[in-house]
Amino acid sequence: MLPDLIYDPAQSGAPSASGWYRSDFAAMNAHPRLPLLLRRERYERAASTGDHLHLNFYALYLVRGGQGIHVIDGRPYGIVRGDAYLVAPGSVHSYRDYEHLELDALYFQLSLFSEAEIEALRALRGFWRLFAARDDTSNVEHRLHLPPETYRWAESAVEDLRDEYEATQLAAPLLLRANVFRLLVFLARFHERSARGTPRKSPTPAMLTAESVVSRARRVCEERFAERITVAQLAAQAFVSPAHFCELWAREVGMPPAAYLRQLRLEHARHLLATTTLEVAEIGRQCGFSSAAAFARAFGAAYSLSPRAFRVSRR
Known part of the structure; x- marks a missing residue:
């Protein structure tokens, strides 16, 4: 059945x-x-x-x-x-x-x-x-x-x-x-x-280019960076295999998708640290990090400062 x-x-x-x-x-x-x-x-x-x-x-x-x-x-x-x-x-x-x-x-x-x-x-x-x-x-x-x-x-x-x-x-x-x-x-x-015959814009074969596949995936990352996003999910947005997607992405962006997503999260975290009074752990959570410790490690590796030290430096 x-x-x-x-x-x-x-x-x-x-x-x-x-x-x-x-x-x-x-x-x-x-x-x-x-x-x-x-x-x-x-x-x-x-x-x-x-x-x-x-x-x-x-x-x-x-x-x-x-x-x-x-x-x-x-x-x-x-x-x-x-x-x-x-x-x-x-x-x-x-x-x-x-x-x-x-x-x-x-x-x-x-x-x-x-x-x-x-x-x-x-x-x-x-x-x-x-x-x-x-x-x-x-x-x-x-x-x-x-x-x-x-x-x-x-x-x-x-x-x-x-x-x-x-x-x-x-x-x-x-x-x-x-x-x-x-x-x-x-x-x-x-x-x-x-x-056919309607004024609506229709998708064209240009949607099949590497640039359009990657730009669509980048838009997903930018809109949903706080979520857990996998290569398979990004590839699915363009109806391509994960292996083919990774080839297109590497050619267009020059860094792995995970690194690009981490960069988006850290940039948003920097903005929140400098412009809000939210707790550091809450900022990490809102930016998609699994824990306060994971946020601190990623932030320190990227900027050679802890999130708290960065916040103090901006005041």
């Missing part, structure tokens, strides 16, 4: 210390031979599910019925039957003010696809438009609403996926993987066709 979900707020467990629930793909009841989990999810009625972090996997959602608000990385989206969209790894999301909300969810890791398939998806302009909460400054509509006849095709495609997911024949995983790729290509092409 497929691991479908009927959400019960009373049995949702406790959030992590960061305030949200964390989902690691390794701990999910995925397909035995593929990095893929298909699940039909039902949310009956409540004000909020609480925040939920997708640590290391993508999510494709197709809304089957009901209504609600899907908040993704702080941005609210009203959702109804026929909506289809992607959520990248590292995203924090929740459902709010929902009523009889039902979705088909496809959770997968990048390793589901070959390098050729990944490049084919990245080359589709409509594919980038499927990602929710990518970049509100680009004036791009980041969700796809399928008209009834098109949604019926997608709904049938999902039912085929569910059948192959449970099948035991040797051919089933091959068909399942191919059909997930086909569904993503179909949605991306439909999104691109539906966007």
